[in-house]
Amino acid sequence: MEKLVILWDSTALAHFHYQQVIMMAVGLLLLYLAIVKKFEPLLLLPIGFGAILTNIPLAGFSEAQGLLHYIYAVGIETGVFPLLIFMGVGAMTDFSALIANPRMLLLGAAAQFGIFATLFGAIALNFVPGFDFTLKDASAIAIIGGADGPTAIFLASRLAPDLLGAIAVAAYSYMALVPIIQPPIMKALTTPAQREIKMAQLRPVSAKEKIIFPLAVLMLTILFLPSATPLVGMFCFGNLMKECAVVERLSKTAQNELINIVTIFLGLAVGSKLSAEKFLSVETLGILGLGAIAFAIGTATGVLMARLMGRFSKTPINPLIGAAGVSAVPMAARVVNKVGLQANPHNFLLMHAMGPNVAGVLGSAVAAGVLLALVG
Amino acid sequence: MEKLVILWDSTALAHFHYQQVIMMAVGLLLLYLAIVKKFEPLLLLPIGFGAILTNIPLAGFSEAQGLLHYIYAVGIETGVFPLLIFMGVGAMTDFSALIANPRMLLLGAAAQFGIFATLFGAIALNFVPGFDFTLKDASAIAIIGGADGPTAIFLASRLAPDLLGAIAVAAYSYMALVPIIQPPIMKALTTPAQREIKMAQLRPVSAKEKIIFPLAVLMLTILFLPSATPLVGMFCFGNLMKECAVVERLSKTAQNELINIVTIFLGLAVGSKLSAEKFLSVETLGILGLGAIAFAIGTATGVLMARLMGRFSKTPINPLIGAAGVSAVPMAARVVNKVGLQANPHNFLLMHAMGPNVAGVLGSAVAAGVLLALVG
């Protein structure tokens, strides 16, 4: 009889708080978005599952000696997991389009205005009662506008670990929503004639250029922004492994097994930050709102910059490709291509959009470095 | 000259205890079973090798700064390795047969009687001088009857770390011995006519059912047995990754490279627990004996439950499939199939035995959760 009482007391039924139930529903929602809506499933599925696990009463997944606690301490607190992901993404990224047309970097730069405008907006939100974001919080939130998951997680783990869960979820959700968020903005800021512009074919890029490129990026970062070198350094390391063609074994492992293993753990650990006490607050709503604004502003400034460049360029520039500057590789570039095809069924912009797309990755890593240097 | 003396003193010859020699022989025996007899080689080979390494005098593999010490501390003490293995096994498991015929869960439940009867037996063994099992020890030993390696290692690491080596070795050895242990019991408890019973073909199971299933299992476990959620949660996570079909990269890695890496380390770390002082005791004999009894009882109650169910079922049930309820996936199901074919060369029971087989995995995870909740 007594055993039955202990057993009952050891069921979750006797210990559930309603907030935990809500957070599990959030976890299930993320699983739904990942599985049915195919929203960034590689990240949102483990995050959603981690959110469910971390909110189980009595199970202690995120307490001392809990599985998620260990994973978080080893991989996120140290910053190791997002850096390894970045290495793997570097090993998957092809910079040819950017090297062939380096001016595209300006589009990647312009789109980062989404980050800095959101930083301002997050502080402005403090006028609303209930919000009290510090400059660190605001910076970590703003980086959502960088549209780059590992960068956002790395910066949040450094500047605002308490907000990490909400920031990561917002970042990946909006990256998945790029096909919905971007097109109306792109169409509003361009004329049909502009959207039909065909761009000149890109020159071929030699293997040597592709090998020197990551080293040059690293050198510039070392000289001018050492605080960005963890992110940029690992990214360039991955890219160098890919392009140098002498360590194919390592490059393949970095972009397959290693990144897969780290992705599983990273997702679970991020999900473990979706605990009731930290997520169920008005701040989360603020983060979600600000994140959407950041994406929208980044898209807009990217397109406007492309229009501006088109005015002064000898070769024609389709302003749509500016939208790819937010990164969200390769989703944003695909959206550009699709909107371009709607305007002109023979106009394939995918390769041209890859330039600003990868430029956006560098741009947001640089922005993260600036924030770390000035706010961190 | 002096150097030669130091060198001699640094050979093992001057420091061997006879128990260490015996334990190395045990290690070699495990290697023999793994390589020549093909007994669960994936685990018994690293365990055997770890047993040899940990018993080398002066080498300090399992002392501070020793390789096996690190691996054990990182992976077993934390419980991380068995949980990752369970995730991988989840990603390999197909629940179709069980979803198509959910009553098979009762067979998976019945076979767990092997666990609880052995728990009673282990305590009863305390009447024999030399044995002094606590309730925690007894629970950790009893879980051998669950016929599930990672569950046994996880529970032993929580309840009786000192017995972990012997328990893991017993669990994997008996899982390998299933084709020898089970058939006589199965034949003794069934009539030839019963063994010839053909079962109705299973209905096809939709992808959606297979996706919802792991989530439903997790929800029930959360509600009624949170202490089982580490095991069941990771298992269901692996299974969800497999069935959802949107994270194939992660699922493949979980069931290949990741589980392989963890298996190597898990085996070596378990082997490191086969040190002379802990293994060479009368308790180990008790564990080996109790483990065999647990398997036998589980098989028997599984078969008897199947007979009982057959009496009340509208569709025919071949009682042999009850034996698969002990889990030992997929060995036990194959044994059922083989014994079935001996009775009727046209009666293929493999698919029907997969239901109770995977039910047994859930059943022993639930039993482990009960033991953790009541004894841990």
Place this chain on the structure above:
Amino acid sequence: MEKLVILWDSTALAHFHYQQVIMMAVGLLLLYLAIVKKFEPLLLLPIGFGAILTNIPLAGFSEAQGLLHYIYAVGIETGVFPLLIFMGVGAMTDFSALIANPRMLLLGAAAQFGIFATLFGAIALNFVPGFDFTLKDASAIAIIGGADGPTAIFLASRLAPDLLGAIAVAAYSYMALVPIIQPPIMKALTTPAQREIKMAQLRPVSAKEKIIFPLAVLMLTILFLPSATPLVGMFCFGNLMKECAVVERLSKTAQNELINIVTIFLGLAVGSKLSAEKFLSVETLGILGLGAIAFAIGTATGVLMARLMGRFSKTPINPLIGAAGVSAVPMAARVVNKVGLQANPHNFLLMHAMGPNVAGVLGSAVAAGVLLALVG
């Protein structure tokens, strides 16, 4: 304005020491050797990149909470990474040639004279002002003559962590330079007639012999040199996994994904030891010089031993194969083959050189064990 000052102050430009610039140049040189000259790219590329990262001012890669600091602490300080590499190399090594002609072990033994002569030389260098090698330092340096990367890193991490960077770089560089260092020595110590000697074909080796071999090596090491069992043990474990043919999954993972992941991390961590204060010293020049001498002496004693053996052997022995005794698998064996073909275009020595080649791996592991036992 103030922000700009902070930003300027947070650029590396304001903080560079000239030594750091030199070390980055060293890192770039290693990258050049790896990529353009194809010198051991799998190791020298990550090492070179790690050297660049660790010398970035303000980035703190190798300070507390830095990425390379974590990797070094987890993998090198513990000795885990070189041991895992050794396991993988074991799983890649085929001992058939050695088992078929076990006398080749004597060549692997003779070539280790490079190690011990260099140990003497390193101490003798203390007569030169500026050098002050302890016996531990000297031993760690001497192991470069073993021509085996993981052995050198393991021993250096145990005996002289401060010299680890220089030692690892020297070891891998000279292993890459084997085709340049060895041929002149081989030709100087042999007559053209000797280089033309054809050797008898090797007998086939059974699977059973190949399975027992790693266990026999382990047993001998346990009995006579426990201090070498970490290296030899993991090597034999890898080899047993390969040869036993029952754990193909594990063997494949050990020689592919696992060794690749560890190689990336090992290289970066070794590179992190190439910091200005530790590398830019006269000692590094001494290490580079001694390393070259060690390789040369090892090659010479290997060839001389082969000549000696040829004099007493019934079957003919081509003295060139003695050069393969330094290990540097499989480069040294290929060099032997090439030099042999120059003397006689129909004389393929590759298989015959594989015997002393893998014998050299065992030989240097044994030598490392001796040094650990007597000096460690």
Place this chain on the structure above:
Amino acid sequence: MNSEISAQLTEAATLMLVGMGFVFAFLTLLIGGIKAIELFCLKFPSAQTAAPAQTRKTLPGNQPHKTDPATVAAISAAIHLHRQSTK
């Protein structure tokens, strides 16, 4: 001593009853759960999950199995050989 073991035995017996009871109760509940899932899926046969072949992936480099160059090379060689041998 023996009385202590007897107490333990009683506890073990209780554990056995409670444990087996719980295992059966839990898995019986799960039977109900599976039947409920079946009914749910019959009522709402979603087109999406029925056609998992549409799966798209969005991370860079996430292309499903590109055929290995070595495989392609091997096939080409095989075809070539075959073509010659059937001439």
Place this chain on the structure above:
Amino acid sequence: MNSEISAQLTEAATLMLVGMGFVFAFLTLLIGGIKAIELFCLKFPSAQTAAPAQTRKTLPGNQPHKTDPATVAAISAAIHLHRQSTK
């Protein structure tokens, strides 16, 4: 309170200007860098990197993708089948 937020806002505005300025400056520099690389590569078109096919690897077991035995088996089977079917 509000004055505090205003101070923060000023700081945020400064950050915005300095940050965007830096991002633009940095990436503009990189444009120059890429052009410099292009010129450099035009001047020194190295034969080595132009022919990365010569890549040799030296670690044991570092053979690039040996064709999988299963692949070979599959191909053989396919060829065999094909041969029979075209007889």
Place this chain on the structure above:
Amino acid sequence: MNSEISAQLTEAATLMLVGMGFVFAFLTLLIGGIKAIELFCLKFPSAQTAAPAQTRKTLPGNQPHKTDPATVAAISAAIHLHRQSTK
């Protein structure tokens, strides 16, 4: 100072002798070991290890290399192409 180095040198020389001696002794022993293994294997040529092709594996999912679907697709395509090209 120099006397100290001389002492070290003596120690290094001893190490050299003892070390090389041990390495030779150990590897010579191993020669004996290998010959013993050979004799043992000649005496007891086990059928089991001689036929490692029978290897069975028992963990779930432990099937050796199932041929990749992509491989199969590639082969089918290749065969198809070939069939058309040889018509």
